[in-house]
Amino acid sequence: MCTGGKNMSAESKENLVELLISLEKYLQHGVHIGTKMVTKYMNNFVYKRRNVDGLAVLDVRKIDQRIRVAAKFLSRFEPEKIMAVSVRQYGHKPVLMFSKFVGAKPVIGRFVPGTLTNPALEVYYEPDVILVTDPRIDQQAIVEASEVGIPVVAFCDTDSRTENIDLIIPGNNKGRKSLALLYWLLTRQILVERGELSPNAPEDEPAPVSEFETKIKLV
Numbered sequence: 780m781c782t783g784g785k786n787m788s789a790e791s792k793e794n795l796v797e798l799l800i801s802l803e804k805y806l807q808h809g810v811h812i813g814t815k816m817v818t819k820y821m822n823n824f825v826y827k828r829r830n831v832d833g834l835a836v837l838d839v840r841k842i843d844q845r846i847r848v849a850a851k852f853l854s855r856f857e858p859e860k861i862m863a864v865s866v867r868q869y870g871h872k873p874v875l876m877f878s879k880f881v882g883a884k885p886v887i888g889r890f891v892p893g894t895l896t897n898p899a900l901e902v903y904y905e906p907d908v909i910l911v912t913d914p915r916i917d918q919q920a921i922v923e924a925s926e927v928g929i930p931v932v933a934f935c936d937t938d939s940r941t942e943n944i945d946l947i948i949p950g951n952n953k954g955r956k957s958l959a960l961l962y963w964l965l966t967r968q969i970l971v972e973r974g975e976l977s978p979n980a981p982e983d984e985p986a987p988v989s990e991f992e993t994k995i996k997l998v
Contacts, residue, residue, distance in 0.1 A: 798843045799964055800982070808960040808988075810950045811837045813937030820941040824949035835937040837949050845948045846961070849932050850968030852946060853908065858882025862906035864920045866890060869955045870912035872993040873962035880966050880985045883910070886920070895923035908932065913952045914939045934961055959992035966991075 798805070805811060813835035817825055826838040853861060861883035865874045871887040878885035884904060886894065893900045895909075909924050911917035911933045924931050925943040933944045934952040941947055948965070951957035966985065970976035976984060 798840070799846065799968065802839060805839045805842070805960070808956045809954050810842055810957045810960055811839050812951050812954070812957070813837050816938040818938060818940055820947075821935060821937050821939055821949065824935075824947075825937060837937065837951070842948070842950050842961075845946075846964050846968055849946055849948050850965055850972050853881075853910070853932065853965075854969050854972035856907050859884060860907035862886060862904060862909040862920075864890060864909060864917050865912035866916045867913050867953070867958075869953070869993050870958050870962075873958045873991045874912065876986065876991045877910075877962045877966050881969050890917065890919045892919060893923075895920070895927055895929065912958065914941065914944060934958075955993050955995070960988055963988040963991045 811826070813825065815833045815835070817835045824837055824841050826836045828835050858881055861881065862885075863874045863878050863883045864886045865871055866888065874885050874887050877883060884906060891900065891902050894902050894904060895906070897903055906929060908930050909920060909932070911920055911931060914921060914933050914935060915938075917933075921931055921933070921943050930945040931943060932946045932948065933939070933941070934950050935941060935944070935947045936950070936952045939952070948961070950961045952961075963986075967976060967980070970985065971978050971980075982988070
């Protein structure tokens with residue numbers, strides 16, 4: 780099909796941009812699966828609502844685009860001045876792997892109150908930007924960052940509130956496989972923006988996405 784360039788809409792041009800990975804891989808990891816609740820903040824990122832179960836579905840192209848935007852933004856900071864946060868267990872391994880390759884400061888598990896605001900604490904740290912896994916669960920980090928003027932980048936699901944968040948990355952921030960893929964993609968794209976990884980690098984660089992995934996321990 781031939782499309783006249785002059786008449787092509789901005790949306791059509793955006794749809795011609797090749798995704799960072801195949802659409803199939805995005806769907807396999809469930810990054811597009813939202814919740815039944817959609818906040819007014821996240822409505823623009825929703826593609827449709829599934830009839831079978833009422834779950835909202837996020838637009839994969841908008842997820843892809845925001846990962847690119849976030850990577851470009853985060854690549855401007857000194858690596859050690861980026862703090863990656865995840866109270867959610869399924870985000871622990873992704874955050875640790877992201878921090879390993881990007882050089883960021885990881886904070887997993889309980890976020891100690893005062894980490895960003897109380898210099899007397901042993902865990903006190905002064906990042907220039909923070910990345911959070913889930914605005915609802917990582918709220919303490921967001922509140923403190925807001926108090927001291929630190930910009931916040933956040934993975935946001937359809938049910939997320941986005942007050943005090945400077946850059947939204949839409950995506951399923953609850954699923955084990957989804958979080959692994961989101962952090963893996965962001966890691967790769969930051970390295971690409973820094974010139975440390977080729978845009979055409981094999982998908983096992985800097986590590987396979989499976990290594991970003993939290994493993995389930997069988998009892």
